[in-house]
Amino acid sequence: MQVENKEFKPTIVAFCCNWCSYAGADLAGTGRMQYPANVKIIRVPCSCRVNPTFILRAFQRGADGVIMCGCHPGDCHYTSGNYYARRRMTMLFDFLDYLGIEKGRTRVEWVSAAEGARFASVMNEFVKNVTELGPNKRITDLRCKMEKEGE
Amino acid sequence: MANLNLTSENIKRISGVDARKCMRCGKCTASCPNFEDMEYHPHQFVYFIENGKLDKLLESKSVFKCLSCFACVERCPRQVEPAKLIEAVRLTVIRQQGANHLLPDEIPAAIDEEMPQQALVAAFRKFTK
């Protein structure tokens, strides 16, 4: 069992497109801008590569928040990928909200390769919001949870 | 004047302005219509505040010489807005007991028939607590 008063540290998955936001995250690193270690980044070529099932899988496996970052509208390396991503995520997040996964746990942000500071501030804010919401319980696969606690 | 709580931080809080953005171009001083009457000039205000050297400002009447015409605010390329800083220092001074710069006794001699009361209201707002 976990110790009761242990500070809640959410697990957060960030999908970052290779061209803008992953580079933005790199720039945050180069600039030594701090953000919480809870954020783990998965590199994808474009935000439009993010399949809604990836996000469902993350929540199922115990993630407390998922953020997807792409290039600013109009700046997509692949011209229009981020527009597809935006539409897909709007639908998905509404659906997740319906299921009880609050809107605060999901987010789409546009971060350019030049916006290291913005990447850090977005992550700080997102982690703070998710921490306030507490652990995600809705569609977590209980077996995963038990495994985790059993460790 | 040690109890004044006149730290640069405090000035920043009251004015909402960050003196560190200043690039020392002196455009505020170049713009100031009341330059001649000031012992310390707008760019010096900014520099003093930035460096926390505030005691000189307090001893100077310069804080009461700003016209609040906002020429420096409008023209400052760095959005340092010197007039806001000066207002914050002036307020910090007059908020002390007995530090009012304008006393009611002085009024009768200063006014004439034509003077709009707007002038008095403004002067009292700027110079007294």
Next chain:
Amino acid sequence: MKYSYYPGCTLKTKAKDLDIYARSSAEALGVELVEVKEWQCCGGVYTTAQDEIATKLSAVRTLMSARDEGTDLVTVCAACHNVIKRVNDDMRNNEYVSTRANNYLQAEAPYAGETRVIHFLELLRDEIGFENIKKAVKNPISKKIAAYYGCLLLRPSSVMQMDNPENPSILEDFIKAIGATPVISAYRNECCGSYFAVTDKSIAKRNSSKFVDSSEKNGAEMILTACPLCLYNLKQNGGASVPVVYFTELLAEALGVK
């Protein structure tokens, strides 16, 4: 066209002309100005201090009255206009000020800057149109007139948004509309000396006379302003030898309602 109207204290005493002629001109132009109920002094000057809330409350009350009437708020005194417009901007964009002001006022509906504040000049330019005023003029003022803006109408431009702060044209366009010829003088948007008329006349003298001298040198036969304190300083401290008048007075004269 119906607007809430805020005259301000000085317009009820020393600057009656500014008020009276604004009303009569408005009527002649088919604009209804409804005086805000139980208005209070605007505060005279706007303070930039973040922690001064009390001095902004009376302006908020005026703004709330206009909102409750569902009309835009028209001001005519340049000083009142500056204070009310800037407080309105605070209520819109400065959370610190708006939260505290609303907490203090305890109004049924908190105020969030909903009212649009326009100066009488903006009413003439944007709502009525100088072209239409030109058509309504009965007695064209055929004089050479220098316009004095001072600082309050234009600055800070990010909030006032009336005109280009360094190259304004609204008063010159107004002068053209009433049939007169504008004279552009140096220092027309520099300070007149303001409230230093009370504490240090030499400052007011130096500042006002710069504009007055330039205007007279440029052949102005009259000086125009929108602010009672500017008018006082230009006259008393600037040593103007030509008449200094409110723009509303000239408008009324041109419209034939003086």
Next chain:
Amino acid sequence: MQKIGVFICWCGSNIAATVDVKRVAEAALHEPGVVYSADYQYMCSESGQTLIKNAIKEKGLTGVVVCSCSPRMHEATFRKAAESCGLNPYMVEIANIREHVSWIHKDIEEATEKAVILMRAAVAKVNLNQSLTAGKSDVVKRALVIGGGIAGIQTAIDIADAGYEVDIVEKKPTIGGKMSQLDKTFPTLDCAACILTPKMVEAASHEKIRIISYSEVESVSGFVGNFTARIKKKPRYVNEALCTGCGICAEKCPSRKSKNEFNEGMDTRGAVYIPFAQAVPKLAVIDPTACIKFKTGKCGLCERNCTAKAIDFNQKEQIIEEKYGAIVVATGFNPIKLDGLEEYGYSQNADVITSLELERLMNAAGPTGGVLLRPSDRQHPHKIVFVQCVGSRGLRPCDKPYCSKICCMYTAKHSMLIREKYPDTEVYVFYIDVRTPGKNFDEFYRRAVEQYGVHYVKGQVGKIVNDGGKLIVHGSDLLMNEQVIIDADLVVLAAAIEPDPTAKSVATMLTASIDTNNFFTEAHPKLRPVESPTAGVFLSGVCQGPKDIPETVAQASAAAVKVVGLLSKDQLTCNPCVAGSNELLCNGCSSCEKVCPYGAISYITKEVRRGDFRRVAFVNEAVCQGCGACTVTCPSGAMDLKGFTNKQIMAEVDAICK
């Protein structure tokens, strides 16, 4: 089952100071498939790479995970190393534990824990990696240069000299750009025309260069090595093949009211005109907004007087479509508009001018024939004030936050030339800082002060008013701690420079990125300064950031070298991380085709099982750029992206959430 090796880099102390690398190496051994792990001080070094290569050979590794800096930094390095000893490069994955861990976290415990998780995710991915082979695509051996200023001209000449064909597309009627308007150039004071016009002629006469003037690139499609551009050629209303550039038409034109752009609007030109004497191509052009024939249908004086019969009022816009292997952006700059900076009174006073206007006033081919006369009354100015940083280094909406870089030097040049030619003139320069980093630059500026007696005043100008014909300049002298008031005859503003307004649309067209100031972003600010992040698109001149002429020319040549390097290849290796359809799952619904931004997907009828012919999606791997839009759209899950498969990403998610 894979046999994976995990290599943890210390990056000196960059990683090792915050991440317990030994613990990461130890943790790796517990991951499925991992048979070996090691840590080393500099994994990217020769000996670090040897360590990886030896491990691959000795342990027979089938997959490699390197925990190091960003994959954007050294992924290629490590993949190359793996390839050199026979491992497929795409069996290598990077866990970014520098930019994403050690540089942003301070707590060793926390950082190590995160590094382990990122390592775990990378291992999970490599377990599912498959060998990928990159395809090849042909390179079109021609280059397109957008913009015909000194940057574009230099790039074009260098590419052409290497033996490749180049098209220069210039939106104005002549090439030459801003440099053609300059009088002298710092720090040597050579005449700009004397050094530029030979280059213009060289470009025009070069057998490999084609100048497409008075034209704009309308759209670009394709990819590195194989771009297709549509170029819109605006009608000149003059037949280019017939016009001899004699200039009779311009002389006869009765319309004289158009502002002469070449002289910054300080004099006028006819509706039909040749921009300037040394214009290239030297052809007339008709401005239909000013032409009386176009406006009223009558006139045609030029047509009647043209002995070459070149005037053609019926000329229409033309579209040229061309293929290119590389594209160079050289769109240049403009001085900013000064509407928001009216404290200097530019629009209110004829005698407040910009530095570029002063260049024309001092030039022998300018509106005053090279005699310095002020615009209002054509009198010789005796007191001149220069204002620096007009719109540069500011934060207001009307300002630019950057230093425009060239103003300090050209102002020193102007003040020196004026003092040289008119010693009776007092010259004041209001400056905030004098910035002169460059060969012989500071010496040049000091000459202006010491030898020519130019008054440099440290302070900015706050307000310029016109009081009865005199310009009253209110400035500050910070060293004297005084306000200075100067009644000047002429004021020269060093207006900030900004990228040409077309930069934004060109960037969008090329999917190249621009920064918040609309300057093109380079692929790497230090190591790849002339390439854009978009493959095959290169940057030349001020479109990338403020530059003076020597720097522009250097960068132009550098861009040319990059282009030549690309064009010298017959084929390019494609990105193997492309989409592919599982024909057994594909139902031919066409959803993927609709979302593909490159038109890489088509449909073929294929015998998927014996006797079962079906319409299935087919990905052209040379065209696919690997964005993955189709993979998410596909309703049956047939489409997947190599290198970033659904399973791989899911495995990463699982590893992180574990």
